[in-house]
Amino acid sequence: MLTALIAGLFYLATATLTIGLARKILVYARTPAPLKIPTTPAPTSRAGVAARLLREVVLFESLFKASKWTWLFGWLFHFGMFVALLRHLRYFTDPVWGWVAWIQSAGIYAGFAMVIGLAGLWARRMLVDRVRYISAPSDHLMLALLLGIGGSGLLMTYVWHTDIVALKAFVQGWMRFRPGELPADPVLVIHLLLVICLMLVFPISKLLHAPGLFFSPTRNQADDPRERRHLPGGA
Amino acid sequence: MAVKAEFDIPVITNVPRTPGLREGAMAHSRPFVAKADHQEPLGFPGELVEDWHDRAIGRMGELLGEYRSLQVFMDACVKCGACTDKCHYYLGTADPKNMPVARQDLMRKVYRRYFTFAGKFFPRLVGAVDLTEEVLGEWYSYYHQCSECRRCSVYCPYGIDTAEVTMAGREILASVGIGQKYSNEIIGKVYKIGNNLGLPEPALADTLEGLEEEVKEDTDVDVRFPLDEQGADVLLVTPSADFFAEPHVDGLIGYAKVFHQAGIRWTLSSHASEAANFGLFIGSQGNMQRVAMRIREAALELGVKRIVVGECGHAWRVAYSYWNTLIGPFDFLDPDYPAPQHVCEATWDLVQQGALRFNRENNDDKVVTFHDSCNVSRASRMGSMPGGQFLIPRELIRAACNHFVDMRQETIHEGTFCCGGGGGLLTDDLVELRVKGALPRMQALHEVIEQHGVTHMAAICAICKSQFTKVLPYYDLGMDMIISIHQLVGDALELGVER
């Protein structure tokens, strides 16, 4: 019963996430950028633009210029989440890929980084009057949701361990549309239900900042309007 | 000799600070609304249309489909707050709706309500609201408290440029009948007469003749100010303020001296006697193109080989970033100068070729600093390297002056603060906003005055020059501190010597 519910919701969430995101990306890709508007100084070549985007994604370059505290907490959160997610690949790969196994031990710190980062960001959102002013309930809820995921995950890692072997069997089966029995640990169920929520809201919320960054004309355009005549519709 | 004002003039403090929120502090600020005469020549309805609600939402939907910037920016903001202390209007007024993200949110909350799942079904949760007349009023007020300077976009992790949102907001407002008088009246003048000031051809010819006499008297050299000269090599397109406003006109004299000394045949055009393009400010690509087209026509008609743009910030943005798209290609120009140039680039080329010689001592009475204009800094370039727009003007100042210092790092280059009067706000009905918005620049200027005895601030933008002339006295500073780079160049240039 529980297994079927969670497995079903995961199929639904996966479909929503994939289709919703694909739709949005298609809209972004199809909407023309009629004029050249890179925020200058900007790279003059496509390769330079790729490097600029890479710095934004990996280092949060612009945010670093803007606010060191937000940068620190934001980067801890994202990087922690990223490594924790990579660590999760062990449920999805069988046999577990070598490098996934290799990051397992370092990976446990990632969960803490994620939660500390989120806590710092939430504190800023509540304590700095300017950031409080611009926050809607959804902005707080999003942080609560992610803290819930990170917190429940850490609880499982350190306090109430779950049956990883059974979980892996469930995940492997789920991927082949024949989910096995899910361990009925309350913390795991909470973790998974929250993850399902995250996947469902992803394509209809501000989490669209992840694909959005790559389509932002001020960042993804090269500064070459003299050399190339930019025509409407072009990137 | 501080000017008396109806409002509190911000105080310059020892250390710049970010003010706490003062809600509604600038809710009263709104420019005069355009009358039918100002709206209709631009293709906008003369007054608020009856079905304004549906038309506004309709226009918004169109813009979302036409501008990827707007579509992505509406979705991507995470409310991280990085931009909240970056806008000079927030720093100067403390009104929270002048924080860039809050300014975007005025539109975003409507976008969410009508165009997103979350806003349609859970408006409270995501802060979505219906478009009401009150919301429209707020748009009018706060989309005219943004100078479209792009400072916020430098710091936003996704490059969200509030200027794009402001432009869309103004375009929607104008398309339901609520245009801004100042900008729209000026665009109308360009269509009718050819320039922002409404200076007709005979008056322009007169003015230029007067300038020739003035320079002759000062220097004893016959420096020409040609108008509509067929077959000239260079067409100079410059903001019309250069023709007589102070200190702009001394810049124009500087350009003329440079061309004279370099032996370049140049001309102005009465058909395109204006570089400014307020179509940019109102977010109307159609009007921007129409205004720009006169320049292509003039260049072809006069048969010039080069186009040079005078000292004007937003005009240079339009020229550098948009002309090729809107009025290109420029295949009729000299292959050695295949794209329109900034006058600073042209002069700098000549300096590097050794074609100009300077008596820097002529400017020894001045300690100069430089105000980077926003559109030049963050929306265009000079020279072949990114950042040339910062180097070349400074090199020119150094070539012409012995004493140059920069202001604090966060207030120059890509982080430069707007003068407070850009983006179509340079009008007397917005003086309070202009004075308050100038605070961060005044603060930085004050620092170099105290520390280095700076006497002059050079600029390369007609709007900056007019704005500072107006607001400097409010901060107890002399209005003649503001000066054109090409005035410095012109004053130091050795005229008539063998090259």
Ligand code: HEM
């Ligand atoms: C290309 C990938 C991504 C990039 C470059 C990116 C970048 C950023 C940046 C620069 C910020 C602002 C600073 C901060 O508050 O942390 C931010 C905020 C945020 N990101 Fe991401 N992000 C990415 C993917 C994701 C994903 C996959 C999620 C969620 C699963 C996410 C969730 C969030 C949240 C919730 C915030 C707001 C934090 C707050 O409330 O202060 N991001 N992101």
Ligand code: HEM
């Ligand atoms: C299919 C989805 C997921 C499953 C089956 C899952 C399962 C688990 C399990 C079993 C643990 C405990 C690990 C241990 O005992 O060593 C855990 C920990 C954790 N999970 Fe998840 N999780 C999922 C998705 C996510 C997502 C999407 C996030 C982040 C947004 C996340 C964040 C974390 C964190 C931060 C930890 C603690 C640190 C760690 O052990 O890596 N999980 N998860």
Ligand code: SF4
């Ligand atoms: S573009 Fe400039 S004036 Fe407008 S919100 Fe951004 S910083 Fe403020």
Ligand code: SF4
């Ligand atoms: S910096 Fe960008 S993402 Fe952050 S609040 Fe401002 S506009 Fe939104």
